[in-house]
Amino acid sequence: MDFVLQKTDGASAARAGEITTDHGTIQTPIFMPVGTVGSVKGIHVKDLEEQVNAQIILGNTYHLYLRPGLDVLKQAGGLHRFNGWKRPILTDSGGFQVFSLSHRRKLNESGAEFQSHIDGSRHVFTPEGVVDIQRTIGADIIMAFDECPPGDSDFKYAKESMHLTHRWLKRGIDRFDSTEPLYEYNQTFFPIVQGAGFPELRKQSAEYIAAFGREGNAIGGLAVGEPEEVMYEMIEVVNGILPKDKPRYLMGVGTPVNILEAISLGVDMFDCVMPTRNGRNGMLFTSQGIINIKNEKWKHDFSPIDPDAHCTLDAIYSKAYLRHLFVSKEMLGPQLASIHNLTFYLWLVGEARRRILEGTFFEWKERMVKQLAVRL
Template identity: 50%
Template sequence: MAIFPFDIHASEGKARTGVLKTPRGDIRTPAFMPVGTAGTVKGVYMDQVKETGADIILGNTYHLMLRPGAERVKKLGGLHKFGGWSGPILTDSGGFQVWSLSKLRKMSEEGVEFQSHLDGSRHMLSPERSIEIQADLLGADISMQLDECTDFPSTHEQAKKSMELSLRWGKRSLAAFGDRKDQTLFAIIQGSIYEDLRQRSAEASLSETTSGGYGGFAIGGLAVGEGHEAMCNVLEFTVPHLPESRPRYLMGVGKPIDLVESVARGVDMFDCVIPTRSGRHGQVWTDEGPYNIKRAEFAEDQAPLDGSIKCEASQSYSKAYIHHLIRSKEMLGAMILSWHNIAYFEDLMARIRTAIAEQRFKDFADSFRSNWKG
C-alpha cells in the first residue's frame, strides 16, 4: 500500500505539528476531521467545511453500505465525487457500529452480521468486505481495519479477547488491502483501559505487518464511557508504543479540552460528531466550554457568535437572531451553529499548530485548562 509521507515540522514535549501528504492534498496536523456520516457533514455545505480550514473529512462505511449502497456510490463516481469533496477522505471500518448497534448484530470470527436499522435486512461485514467498501467502492484515501470497539467497563479477560479479535481482523484487513496505489490503511489499537493490552495491541500491529506496515495508527475504544481522566491515562501509556514516523489518530474524540490534552500526549488526528450534533441542539462551543443559545439572556444580544473566528457563521449573525431561529425550530439555526462549531474546532486546531511551531504550546495548554468550565 501507499505509505503517505508524514513530515514533523516542530515539536514541544510530546506535542507535534506537521503535514501528512496525500495524493488529494496535504493534511496539517494536529487535524480535526468533521464527520460526514452519510456522505454529508450534517447541515453544512462542503465548500463551507473547506472554508473553515478542514483538510480532511470522515465517511462512514456502515451507513453508506446501507444507504445509498456502496456499489451505487462507486457507480456514481466514488465518495469524493458523490459528496462534492475533493480533498482527502478517511472512512471508518464499521467497527464502531459493532459496539453502538450491539442489539442489531451477531459477531463471529468471520465478521459482523448486521440487521439494518433501516429495514431489517441482514448484511455481513467481514474485514475483507469492509476493505472492499472503503477502498474500492467508496474510494477512501485512508481506510481503517475492521475492529471490535471494546465495551466499557470490561474485565481484563473480556478486553483481551476483544483486542485479540481485532488483531486477527487487522491481519486480514492488511491482506485484503494489498498493494493499492495512492491509498493507505490504518491499524486500530484496542485494549480498553489496560496498559499491558494496549502495549500488546500496539506491538503486534507493528510486528505482524508486511510491505512497510500500516500507514498510521489509531487509538480506538475510548470516549465510550471511561471518562476524561481515564482517557488521558490510556494515552499516556499507549502513545509511546506507536512509531513517531506515522500519524496517530484518536477515534471519536472529542470535546475541545480532550483535543488539547490529547495533543499534549502526542496525538495527531481527531474526529467527532460534537460540532454538528451540538449545533442541531442549540449548543455553541467556546474555549470555556459550550453554552446554549436558547437561553433567555441571548434574546436581545446583538453580538456575533465569535467575532475572532474567520467564518461567516461566527461573525455575520447575531446571537439574538440565532436564538430566535433555534427557539422557532428553523433549520437555518442548526445550520449556522453547525457551521460555526466546525469553524471553532478548526480554529482551535490552527491555534494549537501555531503554538507548537512557536514553542509555546505548554503555556497555551495551561491557559486553556484554567479557562475551561465545560
C-alpha cells in the same frame, strides 16, 4: 501517503506535521468533520471549504454501504465524485457502528453479522469485505475492521476482544496488500489499537500493530464510557509505543478540552460528531467557553457569537439573532451553529499547531483548557 513530522513541543508530546495524500495535504494536528453518509450534516461542501476550512472529512463504511450502496458509489466513481468533495477523505470501517448495534449483531471469528437499522435486513462484515467496501467508497485513508469493546469491559472480555481485533487486522492487511485501488489515486490502510482501559492490553496492542509498519495508526475504543483520566492514561501508554514518524489518529474524540489534552499527549488526528450534533441542539463551543444559545440570557445580547470571530459568520450574526432562530425553530439556526462549531474546532487545532511551531503550546494549552470548560 507521506507524513513529515515538523516539530515536537518542548514541554509536552504535542507535534506538528504534514500528511500528503493524492487529494491534497493535511496539516496536523487536524480535526476531521464527520460526514457519516457522505455529507457533513446540514453543511454545504462550499461552506466546508471556505468557512470551516476543513482539510479532510470522514465518511462511514457501515452507513455508506447501506445507503446509497456500493453499486451507486462505484458507478459514480467513488465518494469524492459522488459528493463533490475534492480534498482527502477517511473512512471508519464500521466497527464502532456494529458495536453500537449490540442487540442486532453477532460476532464470530469470521466477522460480524448484523441487522440494518433501516429495514432489518441481515448483512455480514468481514475484515476482507470491509477492505473491499472501502476500496469501492474510495477514501484516501481506510481503517481496519475491529471490535470496539464497551468502556466498562472486564479484563477477560477486553483481552479476547483485542486478540480478535488483531486476528482480523492480519486478514485485513493481507486483503489490502493483495488488491489495488479502483480509482486513479492511492489509498492507505490504518490499523487500530484496542485494549479497553487496561494499560497492559493497550501496550500489547500498540506493539502488535506498530510491528506492521503501516503509514499511520489509530487508537480506538476510547470515549465509550470510561472516565476521562483513563482515556488520557491509555493515550499516553499507546503513544509511548507507536512510531513517532507516523501519524496517530484518536477515533471519536471529543470535546475541545479532550482534543487539547490529547494533542499534548502526541495525537495528530481527531474526529467527532460533537460539533454538529451539539450545534444542532443549540450548544456552541467558543474560545470563551460553552454557550447554550437557547437560554433566555442571550435574548438581548447583540454581540458576536465568539468575540474573537474565528468564524466569519460570527461577525454577521449576533447571539440574540441565533437564539431567535432556534426558538423559532428556523432551520438556519442549527446550520449556523454547526458551521460555527466546526470552524471553531478547526481554529483550535490550527492554533495548537501554530503554538507548537513557535514553542508556546504548553502554556497556551494550560490556559485554554480552563477557559474552554466554562459554562457561559
